[in-house]
Amino acid sequence: MQDIRCKRCGSSRYSKSGYVRGTQRYRCKDCGYNFKLGDNRVKVKPQPEP
Ligand SMILES: [Zn+2]
Numbered sequence: 200m201q202d203i204r205c206k207r208c209g210s211s212r213y214s215k216s217g218y219v220r221g222t223q224r225y226r227c228k229d230c231g232y233n234f235k236l237g238d239n240r241v242k243v244k245p246q247p248e249p
Contacts, residue, residue, distance in 0.1 A: 207232040 204211050205227035216226040216233055224235045 201236070203236065205230060205232055206234045 202211070203213060203225060205213060205225075208227060208230045210227055210229040212228040213225040214228055216224040218224065219235065222235050224233060226233050
């Protein structure tokens with residue numbers, strides 16, 4: 200279960216706004232901000248081989 204919230208105003212009211220490069224985009228119904236999931240830019244380090 201995902202907790203999707205607007206990154207600008209924190210609202211959880213959103214509508215789907217289409218796909219960009221295979222990523223679902225959302226649009227905040229309260230402030231109109233467009234955002235998508237998984238753009239917090241956390242890179243997963245590759246596991247070192249034993
Ligand atoms: Zn918002």
